[in-house]
Amino acid sequence: xxxxxxxxxxxxxxxxxxxxxxxxxxxxxxxxxxxxxxxxxxxxxxxxxxxxxxxxxxxxxxxxxxxxxxxxxxxxxxxxxxxxxxxxxxxxxxxxxxxxxxxxxxxxxxxxxxxxxxxxxxxxxxxxxxxxxxxxxxxxxxxxxxxxxxxxxxxxxxxxxxxxxxxxxxxxxxxxxxxxxx
Numbered sequence: 001x002x003x004x005x006x007x008x009x010x011x012x013x014x015x016x017x018x019x020x021x022x023x024x025x026x027x028x029x030x031x032x033x034x035x036x037x038x039x040x041x042x043x044x045x046x047x048x049x050x051x052x053x054x055x056x057x058x059x060x061x062x063x064x065x066x067x068x069x070x071x072x073x074x075x076x077x078x079x080x081x082x083x084x085x086x087x088x089x090x091x092x093x094x095x096x097x098x099x100x101x102x103x104x105x106x107x108x109x110x111x112x113x114x115x116x117x118x119x120x121x122x123x124x125x126x127x128x129x130x131x132x133x134x135x136x137x138x139x140x141x142x143x144x145x146x147x148x149x150x151x152x153x154x155x156x157x158x159x160x161x162x163x164x165x166x167x168x169x170x171x172x173x174x175x176x177x178x179x180x181x182x
Contacts, residue, residue: 020075030140035074037133041157042067044126051119056164059097063157066090070154073147074137086149094156101163110177112162116169123165130158 016024017032025032042064049060072084114124134154140146166172 019077020072021077023077030136030143031074031077034133034136034140035071037129037136038067038071038074038154041126041130041133041154042071044122044129048119048122048126051117051122052168056119056168059160059164062093063160066153070150073150078145085147086153088149088152091149091152091156094153094160098156098160098163101167105163105166105172108172110179112166113176113178114165115176116165116174119168120165120174123161123168127158127161127165130154130161134158 015027017027018024019031045060045064045067049057049064052060066086069084069090070086073086114128115121131154134151137146137151137154141148141151166175169175
């Protein structure tokens with residue numbers, strides 16, 4: 001269990017932060033950029049949850065916890081050691097949820113513009129922030145080893161948020177379609 005006795009430590013005043021293993025990195029390091037982007041994605045999902053209830057909210061609550069697990073995995077460099085790892089069951093759960101949501105949606109006939117309902121617009125914004133987190137994580141993976149399930153999870157999550165956005169748009173009936181040249 002995590003215990004936080006104080007938030008202000010002054011440890012980051014010099015532009016560095018501590019990782020889960022106690023090592024320190026510059027706040028602009030690729031690993032810290034990836035952790036920060038995941039944190040942004042989680043915050044955007046928190047905003048989305050304000051406009052959801054029932055099963056969509058329950059899915060998003062699980063996703064927020066997954067993103068904290070993902071961050072815990074990411075905050076300890078390397079592949080080994082005693083740490084929380086994001087298992088492959090998490091991306092698989094996202095796929096199963098997408099399949100269930102897709103079962104009630106009509107086929108796409110055009111690209112979709114972010115919008116429609118407030119909830120759907122927030123889902124699309126969260127999706128784009130998740131994509132940024134994925135790009136930061138891929139950049140880190142080019143430099144050092146990361147759990148491959150982290151990239152897989154973020155890739156599935158952006159798809160999940162797209163499908164959820166359609167579901168939140170009256171099961172796709174209120175999607176805003178792209179009109180080329182329009």
